[in-house]
Amino acid sequence: MSLDPEAKLAELGLKLPEASKPVAAYIPTRIVGNLLWVAGQVPIVPGADGKPQVLFKGAVPGQVTIEQAQQCAKQCVLNGLAAVKSEIGSLSCVRQVVRVGVFVCSEAGFTEQPKVANAASELLVQVFGPAGQHARAAVGSIALPLGAAVEVEFLFEIDPECPR
Amino acid sequence: MSLDPEAKLAELGLKLPEASKPVAAYIPTRIVGNLLWVAGQVPIVPGADGKPQVLFKGAVPGQVTIEQAQQCAKQCVLNGLAAVKSEIGSLSCVRQVVRVGVFVCSEAGFTEQPKVANAASELLVQVFGPAGQHARAAVGSIALPLGAAVEVEFLFEIDPECPR
Amino acid sequence: MSLDPEAKLAELGLKLPEASKPVAAYIPTRIVGNLLWVAGQVPIVPGADGKPQVLFKGAVPGQVTIEQAQQCAKQCVLNGLAAVKSEIGSLSCVRQVVRVGVFVCSEAGFTEQPKVANAASELLVQVFGPAGQHARAAVGSIALPLGAAVEVEFLFEIDPECPR
Numbered sequence: 412m413s414l415d416p417e418a419k420l421a422e423l424g425l426k427l428p429e430a431s432k433p434v435a436a437y438i439p440t441r442i443v444g445n446l447l448w449v450a451g452q453v454p455i456v457p458g459a460d461g462k463p464q465v466l467f468k469g470a471v472p473g474q475v476t477i478e479q480a481q482q483c484a485k486q487c488v489l490n491g492l493a494a495v496k497s498e499i500g501s502l503s504c505v506r507q508v509v510r511v512g513v514f515v516c517s518e519a520g521f522t523e524q525p526k527v528a529n530a531a532s533e534l535l536v537q538v539f540g541p542a543g544q545h546a547r548a549a550v551g552s553i554a555l556p557l558g559a560a561v562e563v564e565f566l567f568e569i570d571p572e573c574p575r
Numbered sequence: 576m577s578l579d580p581e582a583k584l585a586e587l588g589l590k591l592p593e594a595s596k597p598v599a600a601y602i603p604t605r606i607v608g609n610l611l612w613v614a615g616q617v618p619i620v621p622g623a624d625g626k627p628q629v630l631f632k633g634a635v636p637g638q639v640t641i642e643q644a645q646q647c648a649k650q651c652v653l654n655g656l657a658a659v660k661s662e663i664g665s666l667s668c669v670r671q672v673v674r675v676g677v678f679v680c681s682e683a684g685f686t687e688q689p690k691v692a693n694a695a696s697e698l699l700v701q702v703f704g705p706a707g708q709h710a711r712a713a714v715g716s717i718a719l720p721l722g723a724a725v726e727v728e729f730l731f732e733i734d735p736e737c738p739r
Numbered sequence: 740m741s742l743d744p745e746a747k748l749a750e751l752g753l754k755l756p757e758a759s760k761p762v763a764a765y766i767p768t769r770i771v772g773n774l775l776w777v778a779g780q781v782p783i784v785p786g787a788d789g790k791p792q793v794l795f796k797g798a799v800p801g802q803v804t805i806e807q808a809q810q811c812a813k814q815c816v817l818n819g820l821a822a823v824k825s826e827i828g829s830l831s832c833v834r835q836v837v838r839v840g841v842f843v844c845s846e847a848g849f850t851e852q853p854k855v856a857n858a859a860s861e862l863l864v865q866v867f868g869p870a871g872q873h874a875r876a877a878v879g880s881i882a883l884p885l886g887a888a889v890e891v892e893f894l895f896e897i898d899p900e901c902p903r
Binding site: 522544552566 | 600601602603605607612613614615676680716717718720721722726
């Protein structure tokens with residue numbers, strides 16, 4: 412990539428959050444060789460009181476609109492990238508995005524999970540260029556952790572020579 | 576494998592469709608080393624008017640029967656194999672199927688996701704022989720993209736010497 | 740790891756079950772290089788009559804309590820570890836747990852999938868120590884195979900020099 416992904420984020424007016432602690436007994440990332448798995452991310456943001464809160468809660472489209480769910484998907488990407496940076500020091504160490512799994516809290520009959528997931532996919536391509544393209548599975552889920560409208564997990568290929 | 580997988584498909588009276596474009600902002604396949612991820616496939620077929628359409632829509636078993644969902648699962652395999660062939664030129668470059676993820680659009684209380692997923696698993700074994708066997712996760716989903724009754728994603732091991 | 744994982748299991752008063760046959764046309768494990776995928780496990784236990792039965796069936800929290808679902812999650816881990824041992828001979832050949840996918844059969848509005856999944860995650864850390872930590876995706880599912888309250892799939896890194 413000719414453009415630094417973190418410079419690209421800044422150019423998009425986006426800022427990586429602090430890497431957040433998992434809400435449970437697991438870790439945010441795991442590396443084997445040049446593959447880096449990122450745990451499922453929910454759209455947690457700092458609330459007005461400084462405490463973390465979920466961006467939008469509930470099922471699409473009744474409780475959460477597609478547009479709101481797209482915001483959630485983008486936040487999941489930012490949170491996932493924060494985890495990556497926290498693990499390997501720099502997003503420049505990402506060689507490519509490999510797979511993205513998107514779970515959209517859905518009412519029965521809602522079929523536009525791809526529209527929601529596109530917000531995540533497009534942000535990854537904006538940040539990483541062609542290296543941000545990825546295989547993807549997007550499905551509906553009856554309910555997600557913390558009531559989140561969206562959960563996204565990631566698999567990256569990283570530069571094995573990057574510091575860890 | 577002694578038998579060419581594409582010859583096997585022909586022997587089974589099956590034909591790979593044209594590799595279809597993803598319905599969204601992602602790519603059908605991603606390779607790292609000898610691993611090839613295939614994006615979640617829905618059972619899209621060419622309609623009577625030539626336009627792509629989803630084979631069966633809705634939840635099993637009320638709106639879609641188990642048999643219809645099995646047809647969907649098989650079509651997902653064909654669509655996934657078309658994506659593989661489009662990426663690496665030949666199904667003979669597949670060393671083994673590694674993991675298959677099957678999402679079955681389900682009514683609450685439906686518990687026969689394995690029966691549906693078996694249609695996908697069995698087709699892979701028919702085509703690739705023992706190399707077609709795989710680890711699998713099959714689960715119910717409240718709703719899937721385009722209303723599809725089934726979505727299947729794949730992970731293959733490929734011959735790293737195959738042309739790309 | 741300084742402690743043998745199987746000794747640790749015994750110390751916890753836990754016993755690996757017999758590796759069970761998949762309920763369908765797939766295999767319990769697949770290896771590529773030093774990665775070992777384990778198929779989605781449901782909480783099957785030997786029944787009073789010796790026949791396998793599912794520990795708890797139905798959705799959390801109405802039909803199955805969180806505590807019961809946690810028991811299911813632990814049983815899925817034991818069943819998954821039995822599959823690993825059956826494939827590579829010894830749990831000492833596990834280098835680390837990489838990724839765990841947890842599906843919790845959920846009523847709409849149930850948001851404590853992490854609490855359920857923690858039972859699986861914590862058991863893995865008890866058994867393998869820090870090497871048992873992992874990236875994780877935990878989501879709700881409308882329905883699971885055999886009516887199981889929980890399904891868990893696993894990805895392990897193994898010692899490539901272990902016998903197979």
